[in-house]
Amino acid sequence: MINGIKPLDRSLRWGMVGGGGTSQIGYIHRSAALRDNTFTLLAGAFDIDAERGRAFGTSLGVDSHRCYADYETLFRQEAERADGIEAVSIATPNNTHFAICKAALEYGLHVVCEKPLCFTTAEAEALAELSQKQNKIVGLTYGYSGFQLIQQARSMIAEGLLGDIRIVNMSFSHGFHNEAVELDNPSTRWRVDPKFVGPSYVLGDLATHPLFLAETLLPALKIKRLMCSRQSFVKTRAPLEDNAFVLMEYDNGAVGSLWCSAVNSGSMHGQRIRAIGSKASIEWWDEQPNQLRYEVQGEPVRILERGMSYLAPHVLEEDRISGGHAEGLFEAWSNLYRRFAIAMDATDRGDKALLARFWYPDVHAGVAGVRWVERCVESADAGAIWVDFAS
Ligand code: NAI
Structure with missing residues (x-):
């Protein structure tokens, strides 16, 4: 704790x-x-x-x-x-x-x-x-990715509780920009201006979050190729997209999809990840971050609660207030900053053993996100064609 x-x-x-x-x-x-x-x-x-x-x-x-x-x-x-x-x-x-x-x-x-x-x-x-x-x-x-239950999901998948991974279904689709709110809001204005955000809006701003959750839950899964379709429903945002769909194929034969949107009217955040295996599925939703759904085929749904003793011991090490009390985004960020400090200190001390585990x-997570956005834009702008991810 x-x-x-x-x-x-x-x-x-x-x-x-x-x-x-x-x-x-x-x-x-x-x-x-x-x-x-x-x-x-x-x-x-x-x-x-x-x-x-x-x-x-x-x-x-x-x-x-x-x-x-x-x-x-x-x-x-x-x-x-x-x-x-x-x-x-x-x-x-x-x-x-x-x-x-x-x-x-x-x-x-x-x-x-x-x-x-x-x-x-x-x-x-x-x-x-x-x-x-x-x-x-x-x-x-x-x-x-600093939420405890993300680490719990990672552990459960590594233990093989889902079986062979078949499908990863992701979204980050909120409704806050369903109109041209950037006209009155400086924090949104630069987000839809290529001078400030480069080639994409929601792909870079939103989609990279669940994409990294997938990398965290499923570190062995590598994207082989992807296909993206992007739209600018608020026309003044073109060529930047305020909505996009991405399909992915992984090197183990699994497939993935990611929907990112800022025009999903009525949605608060809509960030979800669902990893589906041959035996069971796991699902996490950022609007209820203290719960993790674990669904075994043919059995009642289990809702795992943050802070409970049935979670993995290393997950409980990042618990800050014990079960029953809600933790939120500030705690998740604190967990990450704590890890950043430990990694910085270990790097300065040359503690390779600590860093290895x-x-x-x-920075590699940063590189992967940038490459992914680049490939999505390439695919979408060529008419939603499949493009190789790694090349
Ligand atoms: P913002 O527009 O609300 O604030 C930007 C801040 O940076 C302002 O204080 C501005 O004065 C300052 N600034 C701008 N150019 C500067 C410069 N050259 N030198 C020093 N200060 C400068 O933007 P917001 O929403 O805070 O986003 C900042 C970054 O955080 C973006 O990259 C955004 O993508 C990211 N972000 C990440 C989130 C996450 O969950 N990790 C959530 C929201 C934003």
Whole structure:
């Protein structure tokens, strides 16, 4: 059980780029990073508007001299300090991730980066190589993968409880953008502008989440080829899609489907994953993250509840409040940040044994997501044809 005691004998000196006072996602980064005393927030370039960023940083208690106007100044000046930051989180719009992540690694920082990692496979692979060369980790905030019951599902599948895996059915389909809400909402406006998001909207913004859940549940399953059809129901969003369907074939003969949408009117989030085997199925829904459905053919449905003693012991190690109480996205993110800190510390100590058996959404998860989006766009724009995934 996690009880607030530091898992490390140090707290990593930490900074942020983006995630300012008006951002959607900055607060959950800070809540998660600071929750277990594994990171101390000491510096940042929090906002595209330097003055607003400084005012915000100081309101968080960061020294005003360490609230910088931009990320280059942040990295350069912190590198000159004996007590400069060791790790940085990047919570800015997508078009900036590659340059900021590259610069951070070049300055010898560990990185936590928002998804998608960048826009092209070539860029993503360059970041993976740089991270290896610098011996610094890049963690990706696929936040839903931090839910305990995702780790439980992974264990049950690894134990063979589902039998041979046949079908993976995924969706992330909400209704919040069923109209052109971007006209009044700056946080949505950049999401539908190719200058900021590159070649896709919902494929990169939404679909990469359940895609990573599938990679987490089924690490052995490799996509062989895929086919994508994408649409812009709000016409002003074209060529970016606000809805897409993707079919996948895996190398073991299994098949998968993923529906991502921002125009699923009435739906709150609609992120689900269902893994179907020859004996049984498992299903998890992010709107009820404390329950996992386990359905054995011919038997009554079992609903596994978070925090209960019948879960795997390593899953219970990440329990924060015991069964019966709801945990949510903030706890899932905290679990991930805790893992990022452990991986950063192990990397610094050269603890290869720990890293070899340690799971967290790493730079390869970032590369896989970027490659997947790239292939989906290629397929859709060629008329929804099958394209090889790996080539
Ligand atoms: P937002 O538009 O609400 O906030 C962006 C923040 O970054 C603002 O504070 C802005 O001033 C700052 N910023 C922009 N350019 C900057 C720069 N060059 N230097 C420093 N600060 C800069 O965006 P939101 O929704 O917070 O998204 C940020 C990132 O987080 C995106 O990549 C998005 O895809 C990702 N995201 C991830 C989620 C997840 O579940 N992992 C959920 C929501 C967003």
